[in-house]
Structures are given as C-alpha cells and as structure tokens.
Amino acid sequence: MRAEIVAVGSELLLGDSVDTNSAWLSARLAEIGLDVHRHVTVGDNHTRLVDALTRAAGRADAVIVSGGVGPTRDDVTRFAAADVAGVGLARRDDLVDYLRQRFAASGRDMPDNNLVQADIPAGGRVLWPVGTAAGFAVDVAGAGRVWCLPGVPWELRAMAERDLLPALRAAAGTLTTVSRLVRTAGMGESHVAAAVDDVIADLDVAAEAAEAAGDGGQRHSVPTVALLASGGETRVRVTARAATRDEALARVQPVVDAVVARLGAGGAGWPSPAPATGSAAGC
Secondary structure (H helix, E strand, O other): OEEEEEEEOHHHHOOOOOOHHHHHHHHHHHHOOOEEEEEEEEOOOHHHHHHHHHHHHHHOOEEEEEOOOOOOOOOOHHHHHHHHHOOOEEEOHHHHHHHHHHHHHOOOOOOHHHHHHHEEEOOOEEEOOOOOOOEEEEEOOOOOEEEEEOOOHHHHHHHHHHHHHHHHHHHHOOOEEEEEEEEEEOOOHHHHHHHOHHHHHHHHHHHHHHHHOOOHHHHOOOOEEEEEEEOOEEEEEEEEEEOOHHHHHHHHHHHHHHHHHHHOOOOOEOOOOOOOOEEEEOO
C-alpha cells in the first residue's frame, strides 16, 4: 500500500518551523507495512495545494496531510481537499456544539471564524478533534483517500494513533516493517559501500527478478540496505517487511550477518538483547 505525506504551512518553507510531523508519520507508517513514496511541503496557497493533492492522490492509496485545518484565512486544507474530491463543504452541527462547549468550558467567547472548523468535505469521515481542529478523510474518485490532520504535533499524533493508523493497518493487512542497524567505526561511507556492495547488488537482483515476474508483493519481501552517514559514523540499515515481526526479523538477520562479515572481524559483534545490531571497525 502506497502513501504520500503532504505538509502544509508557509512557515515550513520559510524555515520558521521544522517539519517533525512527516518524519514521525513515516516511521509509524513503516511499522504497519506502508510504503511512503514521497514527502511534499506546500505553503498556505490554495492553488498549489490542490495541485499537490491531486498529484499525490493519483499516485498513492493514502495521502496524509498535516496542517492547514485551523480557523484562519491561511488555513486552506479543507477547501483544497474538497476541491480535489469534487465536493462541497458541509457544516457539522456536532462539531459546532463541540467547539462552543470547548470555548465555554475555558471561559472564553468563541470567535465566529472558529465555525469554519466544523466544515468538512461532504461525505467525508470526521476525525474527532483532540484540540479545536477536527481532521477528516475524503475519497478522491478513481484515486486515493486523503487524510487531513492538524499540524500541531501532539494533536496530529493523538489523532493518528486513534484513527489514521488503525484504519490504514486494516486496509494494508498485517504487514510489518523491521529495520536493524549495523554500526561501524573508523570506516568512511565509501569504504563501507565498497565492502557491502555485493550484498546490495544481490538483493537488487532478487527484487528486480520478482518485479519482472509480475510479483510486486514478492519484491517487497526482499530486504533492502541503506547507508546512513552522520556524526563521523556510517551505519548500515537493513530493512525487511513480512506478515509478522518475527518473520521480518528472519529476513533481516541473514543480511545483517552478511554485512557484518563483509565489514570485517575487527570490533564486529553485538550485545544482547539486540541480535541484529552490530559494529565493525576498519583496519
């Protein structure tokens, strides 16, 4: 199942805020077996957001949008999502009541512009607010489903855990993704790459053979290897997907063993209880 993530907010493009939501969503989606193909950041511009959502929904089964569901003029996500789905907005009386009660409980008068947060694309599924911003999911005819969540990280995470992830897990089936890291010391990225090149090449051949045979699902069962260089260290990440965590680990472990063998015995090994994490020192 393919997913794309769209982060909305001009503050992200200007560098005023860092998009932590997309990283968190990607990690959680990987855990339940979804392939995240793209991250896109769009400013608070209706036309550009409609374009981004249209393209994403045409490629992916699930498009997850963060941000732009507040009450102000620059919060354009609900309008863009409705346009992409070809529907209007419908005001939800239950959300109006919720908003009025929430403001009253805090001893504040509710500005009229907050009422727009009760407007949901017609026919869409409401994701009940955690704060004042409701989320929603709406289907795009002939394309994917667009899930729109608040941009406030704690609200997004609570809503995702409660609504988004269970729904996507049910739609995707029981696949889970597991990654293990092999750590190195004293080896540059290019040296690590040369050492494990044949391991990566063999996996690429296996994946391409599965795809050529028309078995896309089998392609996804082939582990992948990525090199992660940062902070003076190069890590080798081995990732596999399977119906259960144990099956995924069983696919990961032979590749981890091969990587550790290629990196050499100096310092290679791993402490219990993390059998798939190792380290290797260059000579």
